[in-house]
Amino acid sequence: xxxxxxxxxxxxxxxxxxxxxxxxxxxxxxxxxxxxxxxxxxxxxxxxxxxxxxxxxxxxxxxxxxxxxxxxxxxxxxxxxxxxxxxxxxxxxxxxxxxxxxxxxxxxxxxxxxxxxxxxxxxxxxxxxxxxxxxxxxxxxxxxxxxxxxxxxxxxxxxxxxxxxxxxxxxxxxxxxxxxxxxxxxxxxxxxxxxxxxxxxxxxxxxxxxxxxxxxxxxxxxxxxxxxxxxxxxxxxxxxxxxxxxxxxxxxxxxxxxxxxxxxxxxxxxxxxxxxxxxxxxxxxxxxxxxxxxxxxxxxxxxxxxxxxxxxxxxxxxxxxxxxxx
Amino acid sequence: xxxxxxxxxxxxxxxxxxxxxxxxxxxxxxxxxxxxxxxxxxxxxxxxxxxxxxxxxxxxxxxxxxxxxxxxxxxxxxxxxxxxxxxxxxxxxxxx
Numbered sequence: 489x490x491x492x493x494x495x496x497x498x499x500x501x502x503x504x505x506x507x508x509x510x511x512x513x514x515x516x517x518x519x520x521x522x523x524x525x526x527x528x529x530x531x532x533x534x535x536x537x538x539x540x541x542x543x544x545x546x547x548x549x550x551x552x553x554x555x556x557x558x559x560x561x562x563x564x565x566x567x568x569x570x571x572x573x574x575x576x577x578x579x580x581x582x583x584x585x586x587x588x589x590x591x592x593x594x595x596x597x598x599x600x601x602x603x604x605x606x607x608x609x610x611x612x613x614x615x616x617x618x619x620x621x622x623x624x625x626x627x628x629x630x631x632x633x634x635x636x637x638x639x640x641x642x643x644x645x646x647x648x649x650x651x652x653x654x655x656x657x658x659x660x661x662x663x664x665x666x667x668x669x670x671x672x673x674x675x676x677x678x679x680x681x682x683x684x685x686x687x688x689x690x691x692x693x694x695x696x697x698x699x700x701x702x703x704x705x706x707x708x709x710x711x712x713x714x715x716x717x718x719x720x721x722x723x724x725x726x727x728x729x730x731x732x733x734x735x736x737x738x739x740x741x742x743x744x745x746x747x748x749x750x751x752x753x754x755x756x757x758x759x760x761x762x763x764x765x766x767x768x769x770x771x772x773x774x775x776x777x778x779x780x781x782x783x784x785x786x787x788x789x790x791x792x793x794x795x796x797x798x799x800x801x802x803x804x805x806x807x808x809x810x811x812x813x814x
Numbered sequence: 815x816x817x818x819x820x821x822x823x824x825x826x827x828x829x830x831x832x833x834x835x836x837x838x839x840x841x842x843x844x845x846x847x848x849x850x851x852x853x854x855x856x857x858x859x860x861x862x863x864x865x866x867x868x869x870x871x872x873x874x875x876x877x878x879x880x881x882x883x884x885x886x887x888x889x890x891x892x893x894x895x896x897x898x899x900x901x902x903x904x905x906x907x908x909x910x
Contacts, residue, residue, distance in 0.1 A: 494841075494845065494848065509829070528834045548821065549821060550820060578820070599824075600833070610822060639879070640876050641880050691862045692901035712862075733875075737891075738893050738897055741906045
């Protein structure tokens with residue numbers, strides 16, 4: 489049943505275990521941070537011993553990697569700490585090696601870890617979604633107030649991945665030294681964080697140091713927040729992030745959820761009324777016509793463009809009228 | 815989990831099923847330990863709550879970004895009678 493609330497957990501408190509699932513190299517060790525009991529989706533701190541090698545291949549699950557320490561070699565590329573990969577399900581990665589060893593975060597989003605040896609992508613892979621980046625050197629920090637109501641100044645983020653349908657995000661964030669934010673927050677989404685370096689504090693859970701982790705289901709109170717000396721962390725949300733702020737530390741997730749619905753009613757009353765009146769027989773939500781509409785498909789007749797893609801025939805056509813100025 | 819990107823259907827091997835079973839059993843233990851630790855933290859947390867109330871009444875509550883609103887002391891909430899101070903909720907709204 490989904491992932492349970494794991495907060496706080498510090499991976500330094502447990503030892504690595506050898507990865508025994510088929511496909512992976514023998515010199516892979518892991519610490520499980522959280523796992524979805526239904527799907528096997530999970531987040532792990534992974535240690536690749538010096539000399540680690542795994543063949544080219546794909547996973548049945550979408551997955552993400554963040555290099556925490558050390559280096560990886562992918563064919564003739566070397567990537568270092570801070571390098572991030574978003575890998576769609578079925579996307580064939582090249583052989584991965586680590587000559588000197590590495591610590592990485594591995595996040596399997598839609599199924600258990602798997603590696604099927606292959607040099608070509610699975611035919612269902614959404615290969616266009618693949619991307620990777622050196623998040624430390626090739627992305628600049630921006631203020632963390634990407635959503636309103638916003639976090640206080642002193643939180644900075646770098647967005648690593650964004651799902652335009654679910655609004656799920658992966659990002660790194662930092663808190664400046666002496667950061668504090670005096671409110672209690674909750675969200676409509678699950679939230680996950682791994683402290684790459686440094687310590688932050690939350691009023692419910694105390695200090696989260698380097699290696700500290702949480703997976704927090706929706707609507708659970710967290711905050712006030714502070715970081716005495718600053719920190720940097722990898723964060724994820726599994727759908728749209730909206731900050732509900734308040735100052736009642738004793739509210740329950742159910743009360744928070746009800747309040748969130750009340751806020752939707754206050755903000756979007758027409759939408760709320762329609763949703764409530766159509767709430768039956770839609771276990772997967774209302775129909776999104778964009779996902780169900782009939783498409784032309786490859787056999788559609790006369791499917792070639794008729795213009796060069798620059799034409800706007802409705803625009804001014806440069807007809808010149810001559811007027812008498814007498 | 816609603817990342818909602820692609821998953822490719824496949825058969826899980828017995829080996830994989832067993833691995834997941836073992837990991838979930840260990841996760842249960844991990845959760846139980848965290849739950850205990852967070853219960854043990856309750857006395858410190860009670861003090862942190864009072865300090866929080868002092869800060870938001872004297873210096874302000876972060877309503878949006880750096881916009882701070884001072885909360886009158888009489889508007890501070892009281893703990894509902896009989897409610898334990900609980901911060902860990904196993905499956906959030908789905909599990910209670």
